[in-house]
Amino acid sequence: MNLNYELTEPLVIISYDDAPLTDYTIAFPLHVQFGIPAEINVISDYIGVSGYLTKEQILNIYGAGWNIVAHSKGHKLLIDSFINTTVNIGDKKIYISEPDFFKHCPCKIYEGNKSEEIITGSSGKDSIGTFVQLETGIKGYYSANARIGLTDESIKEQIISCKNFFLKIGISVDHFTYPWNAYDARSQQIVAEHYISARAGSTTAINERGSINRHCLNSVDFIDLIMEGKLEKVLNETVRKRALCILFAHTWDPRFTANKLLTLFNELQKRGIRIGTRNDAMVFFEKS
Numbered sequence: 710m711n712l713n714y715e716l717t718e719p720l721v722i723i724s725y726d727d728a729p730l731t732d733y734t735i736a737f738p739l740h741v742q743f744g745i746p747a748e749i750n751v752i753s754d755y756i757g758v759s760g761y762l763t764k765e766q767i768l769n770i771y772g773a774g775w776n777i778v779a780h781s782k783g784h785k786l787l788i789d790s791f792i793n794t795t796v797n798i799g800d801k802k803i804y805i806s807e808p809d810f811f812k813h814c815p816c817k818i819y820e821g822n823k824s825e826e827i828i829t830g831s832s833g834k835d836s837i838g839t840f841v842q843l844e845t846g847i848k849g850y851y852s853a854n855a856r857i858g859l860t861d862e863s864i865k866e867q868i869i870s871c872k873n874f875f876l877k878i879g880i881s882v883d884h885f886t887y888p889w890n891a892y893d894a895r896s897q898q899i900v901a902e903h904y905i906s907a908r909a910g911s912t913t914a915i916n917e918r919g920s921i922n923r924h925c926l927n928s929v930d931f932i933d934l935i936m937e938g939k940l941e942k943v944l945n946e947t948v949r950k951r952a953l954c955i956l957f958a959h960t961w962d963p964r965f966t967a968n969k970l971l972t973l974f975n976e977l978q979k980r981g982i983r984i985g986t987r988n989d990a991m992v993f994f995e996k997s
């Protein structure tokens with residue numbers, strides 16, 4: 710890792726989401742071969758689950774100088790969502806467009822002054838639509854304008870317990886990436902109390918000096934950029950603005966290939982752009 714770079718240099722962070730096994734089998738060996746660090750965004754509940762990185766693999770990656778970034782405990786949505794149909798007293802299903810965002814978690818449903826805690830189970834689909842199953846019947850009536858979201862307690866657990874898990878296995882975790890890149894005022898505040906920075910999605914990968922909000926950093930999928938022919942433009946802008954550019958990818962994405970990663974390396978090296986970790990980007994945060 711190069712830590713002695715000039716404060717005026719541009720920096721690119723390569724950020725891998727969700728810590729699938731393919732981070733270790735496809736991306737990591739190429740990074741090691743070219744001496745290029747990156748960061749992985751790890752969901753602590755998924756460690757060792759089939760198809761995801763094991764604790765040992767994560768420790769190897771950490772040992773190679775990468776940043777291990779908290780990506781929450783269970784990849785729940787950290788913002789609230791509208792429900793799709795009215796809910797009546799005694800109902801045990803809540804219809805929402807993306808039920809997996811809220812399954813198996815203490816949540817709340819609310820509308821105006823009315824609100825109640827609900828414990829969600831699995832997700833499902835019937836003739837009406839997609840839903841989350843509830844353990845006990847709803848106590849109140851809610852119109853389709855009601856919202857569902859994690860309780861304050863469970864949103865804190867999603868954000869904080871992930872960091873504590875890593876501390877226990879000897880990995881220091883100072884940065885966060887929002888699941889689905891989604892955040893609101895409540896989740897951002899909790900994240901800001903426990904992490905130095907947080908990555909969110911955006912229409913741009915560029916974070917300009919002097920105007921960085923380090924708890925909602927811009928980032929884009931670099932596989933999209935390559936396929937849309939926009940990578941060179943973004944990297945040129947990074948150099949011109951001496952900016953912090955965050956490029957993410959999902960290595961389980963069938964469009965993610967070793968060749969595309971080598972294309973990215975090549976374009977970065979052609980421009981002499983430094984590639985670092987979130988820790989290396991601290992100089993950008995300190996000035997913002």
Ligand SMILES: [Zn+2]
Nearest residue numbers: 726727888889
């Ligand atoms: Zn994710």
